[in-house]
Each structure stands twice: as structure tokens, then as C-alpha cells.
Amino acid sequence: MSRRKPGFGKQLADLHRWNGWIVLLLAVTGLLLPWDVVRGWLDGHFRNPVKQLHIILGVLSAVILFLYIPLMKKHLKQIKKRTKQKGNLGFMVILLVGWLLSGIILWQIRRFPPQWANGAIIAHDLLTWIGVPYIIFHSLTRLKWMKKPERRSIKSSQAEDVIPTRPNHEIAAHSNVSYTERSPWINRRQFLKWSVGAALTVSVAPSFFRWMTTSFGGTITNVTGTTKDIADDANLMLPNPTPLPDSVNVIGGGAKGYFRVYSVTPLPTFDSKTWKFSIDGLVDIPSAWNWESFIKMARTVQVSDFHCVTGWSVYKNTWEGIPLSVMLKQAGLKPSAKFVKFYSGDGVYTDTLTLEQADMEDVLVAVLHDGKPIHRDYGGPVRLIVPKMYAYKSVKWLNRIELIDKDHIGYWEERGYDTDAWVKT
Incomplete structure (x- = not known):
């Protein structure tokens, strides 16, 4: 059948x-x-x-x-x-x-x-x-x-098809059907x-x-979903870095677009009195800096785009900071060093680059964005910038770099993201 x-x-x-x-x-x-x-x-x-x-x-x-x-x-x-x-x-x-x-x-x-x-x-x-x-x-x-229609004012079922052609008071006087005034305008x-x-x-x-x-x-959106001006920073980092002329004048740059603030951990705050930055692991000269000594390091300026793996982009950012390749060269790498591991100041977020990737000339340890200190919600006071890769490789709130001999699975890679995060050009 x-x-x-x-x-x-x-x-x-x-x-x-x-x-x-x-x-x-x-x-x-x-x-x-x-x-x-x-x-x-x-x-x-x-x-x-x-x-x-x-x-x-x-x-x-x-x-x-x-x-x-x-x-x-x-x-x-x-x-x-x-x-x-x-x-x-x-x-x-x-x-x-x-x-x-x-x-x-x-x-x-x-x-x-x-x-x-x-x-x-x-x-x-x-x-x-x-x-x-x-x-x-x-x-x-x-x-x-x-969707239930309004109840008819005519109670008799036989009267549902009656179309009144006389005034209301005449219908009421000559019929057993009760009739009320028409429905209001709504x-x-x-x-x-x-x-x-x-x-x-x-x-x-x-x-x-x-x-x-x-x-x-x-404006930017913070973790609670409210809006606030970018100048209202939660970090207490003094003194402010003195920007280079190219950074002040935004030569060839000036961010076009707006950052979306994503965070799976509470946004950390930092104070220049307690903030530390270090580079260690498989290096010849381990180093540590406080805020005042860190911002005295020689910096360069670059203009680059910033791409999030969720789809949004901010174009022509002017970043100012220390090239990662310069920091690694000054530290001196031991022969066994194969990877560079980055630590976030939130105590949770980590990621890695190979030595070849870390040696790209546009990989920057940034302290200024468009001539201003990097806002806490954007990953300041210091963040990594890897323009050729999606932004989850650009570790926010960066405060430690370690040279290691084996690859490390980063925070987002553990959760399904690709280890190599190249942006299509």
C-alpha cells in the first residue's frame, strides 16, 4: 500500500x-x-x-x-x-x-x-x-x-448574520437581541x-x-555592555610614554573602524607601581623591566590592519612599540630555543609563535595606539601585535615572553582555533 x-x-x-x-x-x-x-x-x-x-x-x-x-x-x-x-x-x-x-x-x-x-x-x-x-x-x-476575535455584542447566534440597517435604539426596541455600542477605535x-x-x-x-x-x-563596549569613552582607562600607568613624531602625526595611519571588546576572563587592571615585564626561558640574558624602564626602550612606529577571526577589522592602525625581533636579539637565544611563548597579565591567556614567525619585522610589542597609551579594553598597557595573523595571536595585556624548546598549545588553540592564524590577503 x-x-x-x-x-x-x-x-x-x-x-x-x-x-x-x-x-x-x-x-x-x-x-x-x-x-x-x-x-x-x-x-x-x-x-x-x-x-x-x-x-x-x-x-x-x-x-x-x-x-x-x-x-x-x-x-x-x-x-x-x-x-x-x-x-x-x-x-x-x-x-x-x-x-x-x-x-x-x-x-x-x-x-x-x-x-x-x-x-x-x-x-x-x-x-x-x-x-x-x-x-x-x-x-x-x-x-x-x-488571534481570537472580539466577542460579538450580539448574543443570539441567529443574529450573527444580521446587518443592522436601523438605528441602535430601534433595533433594541423591536428585538430580543441585546445590542451595545460598537467597539472602541482600538x-x-x-x-x-x-x-x-x-x-x-x-x-x-x-x-x-x-x-x-x-x-x-x-565608543567602545566594555564587559558589562555599557558604553564609555576611550579616554576613561582603568589602568594606572604613569608616566605616559612620550610618543614619537610619526605616532603623533599618524603618518599614513589613523584607525579606521572600531574595536569590539571580547573577553572570557574579567578584564584585569594594572598599576605602574607594581607592573613588571620579563623575557626569560632559553635566553642568554634574562631581563625584567618596571614601567619606567620599559617605556625608555627604543621604539618604532608602524601602520597595519587588525583582523579579528570573528570577522571585524580595524584598518590603518598606528602602533608604536619595540619590534619583537629586537627584543629577542638583545636577549640572545640558546640553540635549543624553538618557540616564543607569550603570557597575558590576566593569568590565563597564552599563545606561541615559531622563531621564524616571531622574526617578522612587523611583529611588535606595542605600547601606543594612534599616539595614545593602549586602552585596557584593547589589551593595554602592552600588547603583542602580529598583523599578518588573526588577532587571537596578538596577546593582550602582555607581561612576559618565554623562549621554549617545544610547541605550546595556546588558549584559543585548545578551544579549536588553528595554530597558524594567517589572514588571507
Whole structure:
């Protein structure tokens, strides 16, 4: 006995239901990944599986979209005269296609130039900020209790088809049917829809504004999600380094774009009275500096781009600091030294470079960004800069360099990131 093929209506309903659940899970996993509080909780090898789940859900969403394509012509014919439904369908298709295309670029980030990834993450975020509240509003306002029509003021079931053609008082006088005045200008369903919309606007608008200022404006976002000016630094590092003329004048540079502040550990703070920097391990001359002696070291200026593996970029940064190759040369390397290990002042974050990578002329131990001390939220007072690699190799809050003979698996590499983080050029 052969099974009957599901009807058109059931196929549409099934696709709509599956798409709803997939989009819900996409929204949950997508919002968890950049959320600082959750990033800390996901630490311990959970973040990468959540990211992989998000990618799998995105692929399933694409499958649902492709399954819908053969049904689209008939569906459009069915809703030809339903303006609201056509508008909703068009918006959802644009939303899903936009998510899919930008998501593919972010998923395969190493195959695309940084400019593509930077545009993709802005598009992906913008679609999320617009799409998720819309989907929530659309879902809530289509619940049965929201769609239930107003109770008729005519109580008799026989009177439901009666169209009053006489004044209300005449109908009441000549009929057993009770009649009340017409509904007010806004009914219950409209009131609930407006209330849901207002609640979503109030809850989403402040975060959306912060995202807009972070992506397109001149503020940064800290771990608590509030905005503050870059000059408001938590570190107490005195005196400030005296910038070189090229750094002050920003020759060929001046950051274009805005940093997104990610941290899975509490942001550390530093005081020049207690801060120390050291280079040790397999070196001939181990050295240690306090803040005053460190900022007296000879520095150079370079202009380079900064690329995060999550997709965003900041172009033409002017960094000032000590070339790593110079520091290693001054320390003197023992023959057994094969790798350079970097330690972060948060006590958690570490990473490594090979000697060949560390010897690249643009690898810098930086103390100034665009002529100013590096902000704590950007990895200051001192951070590593490796322009040709994604930024997780540029260790923030750098305070120790160690020469070692065996490779070390860094913090992010333990959690699924590639050891060689080359940016596609």
C-alpha cells in the first residue's frame, strides 16, 4: 500500500514549523557567542561546540529554504491578494538569504579577504537586530489567544448574520437581541499587538543603539555592555610614554573602524607601581623591566590592519612599540630555543609563535595606539601585535615572553582555533 504524498498545505506548514524552530535555535546560539558573560561561562571547551552547532543550524536553514523554492510559485499565487502575508514572506526570505550569505563568509572566513568578512559581520549583526525582534513579534501576535476575535455584542447566534440597517435604539426596541455600542477605535487584539511591539522596542532599542555606536561610532563596549569613552582607562600607568613624531602625526595611519571588546576572563587592571615585564626561558640574558624602564626602550612606529577571526577589522592602525625581533636579539637565544611563548597579565591567556614567525619585522610589542597609551579594553598597557595573523595571536595585556624548546598549545588553540592564524590577503 503506497503512502499518499503530503498535500501542499501540510508541506508548507511543516516547512514553516521546522524553519521556526531552526531560527529560534540560531538566534539563541548566535546571541550566546558574543555575549561576554556567557563567553566566560562557555569557557572550558564549550564555546567551539556552540559555534559548530550554530553553523549546522545555518546549513539546515539553507536546506529548508531550498525545499521551499519549488513551492514558492504556488504559495505566492495562493496569497496573491493578501498584502500582509506577501510582505511578511518577502521580509523573511530576504532575512534568511542575508543570514545565509553573510554566515557562509564568516564560516569560511579564511577563504575571503578581510573586507568581505568585515562587511559580512556588520550585515549579519544588523539582520539579527532587526530580524529577531520581528520574528518574536510575528510569533507572539499569531498565537491562538492573540488571534481570537472580539466577542460579538450580539448574543443570539441567529443574529450573527444580521446587518443592522436601523438605528441602535430601534433595533433594541423591536428585538430580543441585546445590542451595545460598537467597539472602541482600538480592539483587544490591536492593543496586545501594540503592547508586544512597544515592549520589544523598549528592551531592544538601547542594545541596538549601543551596537550602532560600537560598529559605526566612536565608543567602545566594555564587559558589562555599557558604553564609555576611550579616554576613561582603568589602568594606572604613569608616566605616559612620550610618543614619537610619526605616532603623533599618524603618518599614513589613523584607525579606521572600531574595536569590539571580547573577553572570557574579567578584564584585569594594572598599576605602574607594581607592573613588571620579563623575557626569560632559553635566553642568554634574562631581563625584567618596571614601567619606567620599559617605556625608555627604543621604539618604532608602524601602520597595519587588525583582523579579528570573528570577522571585524580595524584598518590603518598606528602602533608604536619595540619590534619583537629586537627584543629577542638583545636577549640572545640558546640553540635549543624553538618557540616564543607569550603570557597575558590576566593569568590565563597564552599563545606561541615559531622563531621564524616571531622574526617578522612587523611583529611588535606595542605600547601606543594612534599616539595614545593602549586602552585596557584593547589589551593595554602592552600588547603583542602580529598583523599578518588573526588577532587571537596578538596577546593582550602582555607581561612576559618565554623562549621554549617545544610547541605550546595556546588558549584559543585548545578551544579549536588553528595554530597558524594567517589572514588571507
